[in-house]
Amino acid sequence: MVLLGFRHRLAALAAALLLAACGSGHDDDGVDFTSTVSFGDSLSDVGTYRVGTIAAIGGGKWTVNGPDAANWTELVANAAGTPAPCPAQTGLLVNIPGLVGAPVMNFPACRGYAQGSARVSQRFGPNTASLQSPPFNEINLGLMAVPVATQMDTHLANVGGTYSGTELVTVMAGGNDLFMNFNGVVNAGAGGSAALGAALAAGWSTGVQALVTLGGSAATDAATAAAYDSMRDAGSELADLVRSRVLAKGARHVVVVNMPDVSQTPFGLSLDAGSRSIVSNMVTFFNSQLQSGLNGSGVLLVDTYAQGRLQAASPATFGISNATTPACSTTSPVNPLQGSSLGCTAASTVAADTSGFLYADSVHPSPLGYRLIAQHVIERMRAAGWL
Helix, strand or coil: CCCCCCHHHHHHHHHHHHHHHHHCCCCCCCCCCCEEEEEECHHHCCCCCCCHHHHHCCCCCCCCECCCCCCHHHHHHHHCCCCCCCECEEEECCCCCCCCCEEEEECCCCCECCCCCCCCCCCCCCCEHHHCCCCCCCCCCCECCCCHHHHHHHHHHHCCCCCCCCEEEEEECCHHHHHHHHHHHHHHCCCHHHHHHHHHHHCCCHHHHHHHCCCCHHHHHHHHHHHHHHHHHHHHHHHHHHHHHCHHHCCCEEEEECCCCHHHCHHHHCCCHHHHHHHHHHHHHHHHHHHHHHCCCCCEEECHHHHHHHHHHCHHHHCCCECCCCCECCCCCCCCCCCCHHHCEHHHECCCCHHHECECCCCCECHHHHHHHHHHHHHHHHHCCCC
16 A cells, blocks of 8 residues: 554564464474565565665655564565565656655565555556656656556566465555545546546546546546446456466465455545545455455455454554554654655654554554554464464
């Protein structure tokens, strides 16, 4: 995604993850994993954009960057006894004055394909370089945001077209499809060129694009319907990609994590009731189609949607002291990205003890948030006999 505890509980959680790492992947009842291959968006990105200005300020992951800034894929890789995934591509094509980027570089031996702002198959994501060209002409960070479909194709090209069957494969995506579709809904009512551009970036049909340029309630209704259809399609497509480009190519141990409830994030909580309902519906439509498309496939589908709702309902149970406020300050001069977790460090958090905060920015998890995701995935993997 992009936009973007209590000490005793954290200690216990860290100990549990350490035990999982020490005993996993190598006992008689587990799987001897040789590597972890990760596909997805910012929640699985292990450092695609850790270059230029972002690297210089200590950023590079979508969280509060620092010594404990591992995301859930890195923690799960550790538990599986494999090396942490390194980014398969790095770079930043920024066109914001004062920020320094870096050319795109590929690393075929690395297995961390996930990239911040990536969608399932569409190329227009938040702050992507694809939006810097006409007709959008945005001034933005210039994220490459290679779609998940392309990430999977790149991996197959890197390994000769097949999996060995000893990899642990992780997949998590859909958040940026939601953000681009929601942006289309938000702009539809006003009509005009902004509505047309948002509809085009969302990936809607030319018929819907023409309709939303007229503005008004009919345009908003059409945009909402198009957004719902688009999210259903994205969920189905991701399931199809897992089946055709991962399982059918020899992967045997695949973890697919569904989309968290974005309506429960600080971003979601900031919306009016109607908009928040639309976001909630988009999440459930995506997750429903993802689940139905993977039924009977043999993948381990992990329900972070339900788990996240439990955390929101009873935060203290999970060692969470704040589940509604971002840890990263939007005004700190240390982070020129206006509170985005990509450039956030302990030097640019709000004036509070943020160790128990669930969110780094409006949508991305804090280090605690990632540990909770990892813990849930590890528990499911243990129950499946993989660890």
